[in-house]
Amino acid sequence: MNQALRLAYRNLVGAGLRTWLNVGVLSFTFVLILFYNGLIDGWNKQAKRDSIAWEIGQGQIIHKDYDPLDPFTILDGHGNINTIKGNVSPVLVQQSTIYPEGRSISTLLKGVSTNQSITQLPTGLLLNTDANIPALIGKNMSNKSGLKEGDEVLIRWRDSEGTFDATNITIVGIFESTVPTIDAGQIYIPIEKLWELTGLENHASYFIVGEGYEHKEIQDWEFNSQSSLLETLDAMIETKKASGTIMYLLLMAIALLAIFDTQVLSIFRRQKEIGTYIALGMTRGEVIRLFTVEGFMYSVLAVILGSIYGIPLLWFLAKNGIPYPVEQVQDFGVPISDTMYPVFSLGLIAGTLLLVVVSATIVSYLPARKISKMNPVDAIKGKLQ
Amino acid sequence: MNTEKIITLENVVKRFKVGDGEFTALKDINLNFDKGEFAGLVGPSGSGKTTLLNIIGSLDSPTEGTATVMGKSISELSHKESALLRNHHIGFIFQVYNLLPVYTVYENVEFALLLQNHSAEERKKAVMDALDWVGIADMANKKPAKLSGGEGQRVAIARAMVKKPQILLADEPTANLDAENAHAILQTMKSLNKELDTTFLFSTHDEKVMKYMDRIIHLRDGSVEKDEIINSKSSSK
Ligand SMILES: Nc1ncnc2c1ncn2[C@@H]1O[C@H](COP(=O)(O)OP(=O)(O)O)[C@@H](O)[C@H]1O
Numbered sequence: 114m115n116q117a118l119r120l121a122y123r124n125l126v127g128a129g130l131r132t133w134l135n136v137g138v139l140s141f142t143f144v145l146i147l148f149y150n151g152l153i154d155g156w157n158k159q160a161k162r163d164s165i166a167w168e169i170g171q172g173q174i175i176h177k178d179y180d181p182l183d184p185f186t187i188l189d190g191h192g193n194i195n196t197i198k199g200n201v202s203p204v205l206v207q208q209s210t211i212y213p214e215g216r217s218i219s220t221l222l223k224g225v226s227t228n229q230s231i232t233q234l235p236t237g238l239l240l241n242t243d244a245n246i247p248a249l250i251g252k253n254m255s256n257k258s259g260l261k262e263g264d265e266v267l268i269r270w271r272d273s274e275g276t277f278d279a280t281n282i283t284i285v286g287i288f289e290s291t292v293p294t295i296d297a298g299q300i301y302i303p304i305e306k307l308w309e310l311t312g313l314e315n316h317a318s319y320f321i322v323g324e325g326y327e328h329k330e331i332q333d334w335e336f337n338s339q340s341s342l343l344e345t346l347d348a349m350i351e352t353k354k355a356s357g358t359i360m361y362l363l364l365m366a367i368a369l370l371a372i373f374d375t376q377v378l379s380i381f382r383r384q385k386e387i388g389t390y391i392a393l394g395m396t397r398g399e400v401i402r403l404f405t406v407e408g409f410m411y412s413v414l415a416v417i418l419g420s421i422y423g424i425p426l427l428w429f430l431a432k433n434g435i436p437y438p439v440e441q442v443q444d445f446g447v448p449i450s451d452t453m454y455p456v457f458s459l460g461l462i463a464g465t466l467l468l469v470v471v472s473a474t475i476v477s478y479l480p481a482r483k484i485s486k487m488n489p490v491d492a493i494k495g496k497l498q
Numbered sequence: 499m500n501t502e503k504i505i506t507l508e509n510v511v512k513r514f515k516v517g518d519g520e521f522t523a524l525k526d527i528n529l530n531f532d533k534g535e536f537a538g539l540v541g542p543s544g545s546g547k548t549t550l551l552n553i554i555g556s557l558d559s560p561t562e563g564t565a566t567v568m569g570k571s572i573s574e575l576s577h578k579e580s581a582l583l584r585n586h587h588i589g590f591i592f593q594v595y596n597l598l599p600v601y602t603v604y605e606n607v608e609f610a611l612l613l614q615n616h617s618a619e620e621r622k623k624a625v626m627d628a629l630d631w632v633g634i635a636d637m638a639n640k641k642p643a644k645l646s647g648g649e650g651q652r653v654a655i656a657r658a659m660v661k662k663p664q665i666l667l668a669d670e671p672t673a674n675l676d677a678e679n680a681h682a683i684l685q686t687m688k689s690l691n692k693e694l695d696t697t698f699l700f701s702t703h704d705e706k707v708m709k710y711m712d713r714i715i716h717l718r719d720g721s722v723e724k725d726e727i728i729n730s731k732s733s734s735k
């Protein structure tokens with residue numbers, strides 16, 4: 114092995130530019146895969162953190178008839194809150210329509226408790242105001258509707274009898290959150306006000322659970338743990354990851370093709386050299402080993418080169434984050450902040466390293482096997498075509 | 499007969515597949531070589547010289563008959579065994595030198611030793627000795643591309659001789675050299691032949707080379723036409 118390493122090293126260094134081109138492409142792939150996955154992981158981490166802080170809390174207790182993904186369940190999906198005790202914050206959901214400047218926008222009207230601190234939603238803003246019905250909206254909703262702090266807008270909803278009613282609400286605060294699902298098309302008012310408007314006194318559609326809450330079976334209510342609620346998010350991120358994987362697999366394929374090409378070309382260009390190796394007493398096994406080790410060494414050099422420029426670059430990005438155009442942010446459907454901080458875990462680095470090294474070695478072994486079958490007499494003459 | 503036969507060829511026939519048929523490149527060759535001979539295979543192009551050298555060098559094997567080199571039958575050697583035989587006991591010199599282009603002169607010569615187990619010091623000494631024999635020790639760090647034809651062939655000789663093989667096979671070693679270089683190289687090989695008692699076997703159709711030979715075997719169309727001993731000194735050792 115020592116001999117193969119030494120000879121492979123000589124061959125690579127001796128080949129000069131060709132080696133460095135291959136190594137360069139491979140190292141670039143290595144760093145890019147790391148960067149991309151680090152970005153996704155960082156995003157994943159941030160998205161989860163923000164979702165927990167703004168929406169999920171330590172879990173949710175949802176009324177058995179309410180399905181957050183099915184608007185038709187809103188009408189009947191609520192129940193009396195008195196059965197549930199502990200550190201929880203109730204939310205009552207109703208369908209409504211607002212009419213800013215004559216347009217109509219269909220919205221989810223959410224009654225929230227004003228003194229809650231389980232989520233970061235600034236419900237305190239709903240307290241210190243003399244507005245009749247104070248309301249909070251998110252920045253995205255504000256942009257879409259044109260509503261600003263202090264604006265009044267007509268809202269229409271259906272009460273418990275099913276008859277339509279309408280009144281004015283006052284926007285008392287606009288919050289900024291990276292979590293799009295709590296912003297888009299949603300209006301927050303004190304839950305007591307919503308009870309008044311709808312006649313659903315002491316009702317909620319779901320609760321957000323805070324620290325220290327311990328769930329016991331309650332009739333009509335279902336507990337959804339934090340991790341089960343994060344599953345949807347995980348699935349969404351996995352989808353984003355998969356579409357990115359295609360990109361980096363393509364890149365990887367290009368880099369491996371470059372090595373494969375170099376090694377396959379080697380059979381033809383270097384057949385005289387191989388014949389000479391054999392004439393000088395190299396065994397077939399030693400020839401295979403030499404070429405395989407060359408491929409392995411490509412990847413090792415690529416990892417070293419990639420580390421030289423990759424470590425400072427990735428470290429800088431992990432430290433300072435990457436600015437992300439906010440305009441696009443809301444279209445993602447997944448919490449994403451205007452600055453992304455990639456996270457490079459040991460597992461990610463080791464996995465990428467292994468992927469690069471193993472695939473480069475395999476791609477070199479394949480042509481090497483073919484080389485070894487060559488007739489040495491033909492090889493010396495450079496006859497094989 | 500008490501002299502040691504280092505190479506024995508008995509009824510050696512070599513046929514090559516050519517299209518649907520066959521071509522007989524060697525027809526019933528019977529030859530013996532003693533240790534320390536300095537012999538030439540002479541004949542026109544296509545007469546079978548290279549084919550014969552390849553068989554003796556265990557790069558190829560006879561279709562019929564037996565070729566015995568250092569007591570081993572070439573056709574019966576495994577790939578590993580023939581590699582071992584070449585590595586330790588047979589040196590090759592090619593018409594076009596076949597130097598490894600990415601290695602320096604020093605590394606080219608060192609190559610054969612890397613396949614064996616030698617310490618770094620042993621290797622270094624052997625390589626420098628070999629470069630001294632052929633008079634190019636000062637070019638150790640050059641790449642083959644920077645060498646003249648004569649220098650390139652000297653490197654090839656040093657590479658073949660560095661492991662002090664029993665047999666050195668040289669296939670038209672002077673074909674690409676001018677007269678002056680051809681003579682210099684033959685003189686070098688002749689003195690190595692005396693000094694190390696290596697058996698030299700050339701193929702050539704160069705008149706200059708023939709002058710140096712102790713024995714000339716004339717080949718024509720794959721058969722031995724004439725086997726003449728010119729200088730019996732080496733064969734009556
Ligand atoms: N691999 C091969 N396949 C077919 N014919 C071959 C092969 N090698 C050599 N020959 C033929 O055998 C004959 C002898 O070739 P060779 O030994 O190279 O001659 P020389 O070295 O004397 O010029 C030539 O006619 C050549 O064409």
Ligand SMILES: [Mg+2]
Pocket residue numbers: 547548549669
């Ligand atoms: Mg020839």
